[in-house]
Amino acid sequence: MRYLPHSASERAEMLGVIGAADVDALFSAVPKSALKSFDLGLPAHQPEFLVETHMRALAAKNHAAGDGPFFVGAGAYRHHVPATVDHLIQRSEWLTAYTPYQPEISQGTLQMLFEFQTQVAKITGMDVANASLYDGSTGTAEAVLMAKRLTKKNKIVLSGGLHPHxxxxxxxxxxxxxxxxxxxPSPEGQGDILSQIDGNTAAIVVQTPDFYGHLRDLKAAADAAHAHGALLIVVITEVVSLGLLEAPGALGADIVVCEGQSIGNALNFGGPYLGLMATRKEFIRQMPGRLCGETVDADGNRGFVLTLSTREQHIRREKATSNICTxxxxxxxxxxxxxxxxxxAGFTRLARLNHHNAVKLARMLGTVPxxxxxNKSFFNEMTIRLPVPAAPVVEMLAQAGVLAGVPVSRLEPYNPNVENLIVLAATELTTHADxxxxxxxxxxxxxxDAQ
Structure with a gap:
């Protein structure tokens, strides 16, 4: 859609400045069939303060996560983010150093990424982590492609407990x-992925806690996969759980992918988020993205550099592990x-508080006729079955100011077996009154609903 100033004099002045003969010359490269000549009905220009007033009125129609009881999870969680985080990320060391191609002027960014990788490797129990991916879902897909490259096999098995998205x-x-x-989908926690493994399997993908909140036996999954020469990919959407659960690396995981939103990042209406990926040292050259490393300069001073980058912008396209841009x-x-x-210690306390509140939630739900x-086991998320369809009940509670979780039918719309199910989450911000x-x-x- 073309847009130009309204008055003829304004249009003429603009065209004269840029050297265009007429309006049509601006769009000569666009096919005639793609040009729209009708009026979209957009409002006329307004002063800045009126636009702000209008936008505030639109924003007021939203029911934000902090406006009342909130039990929504399913891959994106409401946690407390200290004000210190927002203050520090705006410091010039981070704000001005967008990309670390020139280490001599990007030491702040490079050191941060190095420390970030160290933290991710520590909490996942793996040898090495990259400098993050876009989010947990694309990270899972990248891990699957990585497993196919490593094993030279084709079969991938996704657990019934993997997040539908x-x-x-x-x-x-x-x-x-x-x-x-x-x-x-395995809402009851009975899905059997191990029987699907055979000699052509590159990897099995297991989420824990899974989409329905069940904790999975990673050791058994790792042993079964490795017995057939396959890899175990572990997916974690609630990274806070790693403060309490044993690290996947200690249980035999080969690649670990997490959604890191819960730490440092608010819900933000669904993004941007970040994908965490960690793996074993021997697999490092097949890991997508990039890694930052520690070194010393010519004078022996500690410094940081971009150590490994396996994306297509740095090496021949056919040798790249991924086309991820950043x-x-x-x-x-x-x-x-x-x-x-x-x-x-604080990470562990945060995880314990999340689980404690989830236990209180489970007990209270058990009193509702x-x-x-x-769930027989859970961290801070669980699934309940209602005697009536879940989606109308969730909508009814939303009208009352209570965001009661995610009806599974919203993510599995063609599966009648999940119509009465709701996935709920409790975090450190969930109160007894909620x-x-x-x-x-x-x-x-x-x-x-029953009447």
Missing amino acids: YRDVVKAYLKDDPDLVCLS NSGLCALAFSIHMSLLGE GVELL IEMLAECLHAAIEE
């Missing part, structure tokens, strides 16, 4: 590869600062 991203990357096996630098910085503020908790209000509203909504 992650599954869809993997399918998009593999373009409906016939060797991709997507197991049916890492999520600002989100990674926020993650690293928040993690540094927490420290190891007709509500069935499906939980009580949820239980009361659930009870009332179920009774009303």
Whole structure:
């Protein structure tokens, strides 16, 4: 759609400055069929203060996560982000050094990424981590491609507990590869991925805690995969769980992918987020993205450099592991600062508080007539079954100011077996009053729906 100033004099002045004969000359490269001549009905120009007033009125229509009881999770979680994080990420050392191609002027960014990689490797129990990927879902797809390169095999098996959005991203990357096996959703935690492994399997993908909140036995999965020469890819959407659960690397994982949003990054209406990826040292050259390393300069002073970059912008396209263009630098910085503020002890306390509040939530839900908790184990997320369809109940509670979780039917719209299921999460920000209000509203909504 073409846009030019309204008055003829303004148009003439602009065209004269840029040296265009007329308006049509500006768009000569655009095919005639692509040009739209009708009026879109957009409002006329307004003073800045009126635009601000209008935008504030639109924003006021939103119900933000902090406006009331909030139990939404399913891959994006509401956690407390200290004000210190936002203050520090705006310092000039980070704000002006966008990319670390020139180490002599990018030491702040390079050191931050080095420390970030160290933190990710530590919490995942792996040997090495990259400088982040776009998010957890694309990171999972990159891990699948990495496993295929490493094993020279084709079959990929996705657990029924993998987040549906992650599954869809993997399918998009593999373009409906016939060797991709997507197991049916397993809300009860009974999905059997191990029986799918054979000699042609490159990797199995297991999420823990999974989409429904169940904790998975990674050691058994690793042993079964390795017995057939396959790799174990572990996906974690709630990275705070690593403060309490044993690190995947200690249980035999070969590649670990996490969504790092929970640390340092607010919900932000769905992004931007950051993908964490860590692996074993012997697999480092097949890991996508880039890595920053520590070195010394000619005078023996400590310094940081871009050590390895396997993307197509740096090496021959046919040798590249990925066409990923960048890492999520600002989100990674926020993650690293928040993690540094927490420290190891603080990270563990945060995880314990999340689990403690989830236990209180599970107990309270157990008192609501007709509500069935499906989880035998969980970290801070769980799945419940209602005696009525879940989506209308969630909508009814939203009207009452309670965001009661995610109806699974929203993510699995063609699966009638999940129609009555809700995935709920509790974090350190969940209060006892929030939980009580949820239980009361659930009870009332179920009774009303049943009548």
